[in-house]
Amino acid sequence: MQKTILVTGSTDGIGLETARMLVLKGYRVLLHGRNAVKLVQVEKMLVAEGGVVESYLADLSNLSEVNNLAREVIKRHQKLDALVNNAGVLKIPSPITPEGMDKRFLVNSVAPYLLTKLLLPLLGNKGRVVNVSSAAQAPVSTKAILGEIELSHNSAYAQSKLALIMWSNDMVQKLKGSGPIIVSVNPKSLLGSKMVRESYGISGSDLSVGADILCRAALSDEFAQASGKYFDNDTGYFATPHPDALNSSMCKEVVDAIEEVIFKLTA
Numbered sequence: 001m002q003k004t005i006l007v008t009g010s011t012d013g014i015g016l017e018t019a020r021m022l023v024l025k026g027y028r029v030l031l032h033g034r035n036a037v038k039l040v041q042v043e044k045m046l047v048a049e050g051g052v053v054e055s056y057l058a059d060l061s062n063l064s065e066v067n068n069l070a071r072e073v074i075k076r077h078q079k080l081d082a083l084v085n086n087a088g089v090l091k092i093p094s095p096i097t098p099e100g101m102d103k104r105f106l107v108n109s110v111a112p113y114l115l116t117k118l119l120l121p122l123l124g125n126k127g128r129v130v131n132v133s134s135a136a137q138a139p140v141s142t143k144a145i146l147g148e149i150e151l152s153h154n155s156a157y158a159q160s161k162l163a164l165i166m167w168s169n170d171m172v173q174k175l176k177g178s179g180p181i182i183v184s185v186n187p188k189s190l191l192g193s194k195m196v197r198e199s200y201g202i203s204g205s206d207l208s209v210g211a212d213i214l215c216r217a218a219l220s221d222e223f224a225q226a227s228g229k230y231f232d233n234d235t236g237y238f239a240t241p242h243p244d245a246l247n248s249s250m251c252k253e254v255v256d257a258i259e260e261v262i263f264k265l266t267a
């Protein structure tokens with residue numbers, strides 16, 4: 001049966017390239033974006049290329065929209081073969097929400113955590129979750145996750161990307177083999193996306209290198225035993241992430257802060 005894969009942030013950059021690669025390989029792709037116009041354009045483009053796609057609109061900095069996204073997917077599907085948590089932000093003009101939370105953590109760490117938790121029943125123990133992290137990883141301040149201090153763009157990015165690996169490892173431990181494979185991936189540094197152009201003023205390298213590793217992580221046998229691991233596509237190997245991601249009590253603190261944010265914003 002045709003496999004179904006949800007790729008968040010598939011309206012641009014690595015996510016769009018990943019969605020296109022999956023479509024060309026014959027998979028059903030659930031596209032996601034926050035911009036309705038871009039989402040329609042991407043859907044039309046991929047359908048014209050022969051793709052089987054569906055589109056889902058949600059701003060991941062708004063947790064009610066994350067809840068709705070999961071609800072919509074659950075309404076239309078009983079099974080999901082892979083979830084690629086790709087959407088992410090680095091430099092944004094107004095990083096703090098009206099509720100005082102940091103959008104960089106909401107989009108890069110909290111939303112993928114919530115979405116994954118809500119979609120676990122569809123993923124079962126055969127599905128895969130690919131969490132798109134980065135080589136940029138820095139010790140996480142739970143105060144920053146909770147919006148109690150504001151960080152620079154680069155610090156918030158590096159902390160939110162380590163937080164993503166930390167909750168992945170915590171979830172793997174809690175699931176004790178009963179859930180999907182959850183793997184964290186650095187798709188390769190300085191790939192030529194909007195994020196890289198806007199943040200570093202450079203054109204960056206071939207996006208398909210990032211898309212290829214995300215497709216492999218979602219589908220190929222080489223990732224069949226990868227749960228709780230981190231793949232670094234700068235080197236092309238599984239690697240050790242920042243040591244904090246291997247400290248289960250630190251991972252738990254990050255998860256507790258993420259859960260507190262979810263409680264505050266959705267209770």
Ligand SMILES: NC(=O)c1ccc[n+]([C@@H]2O[C@H](COP(=O)([O-])OP(=O)(O)OC[C@H]3O[C@@H](n4cnc5c(N)ncnc54)[C@H](OP(=O)(O)O)[C@@H]3O)[C@@H](O)[C@H]2O)c1
Nearest residue numbers: 009011012013014034059060087088189190191193194195
């Ligand atoms: N490029 C690199 O070299 C590199 C290296 C390491 C890791 N990464 C990671 O790779 C992932 C993809 O990044 P990229 O470089 O492809 O960046 P990008 O071109 O800016 O694409 C980011 C995607 O995320 C979506 N997005 C951003 N904020 C969102 C929100 N609030 N709600 C919903 N969707 C949102 C964007 O939507 P719009 O189309 O509306 O903007 C876009 O589809 C990110 O997680 C990034 O951290 C990238």
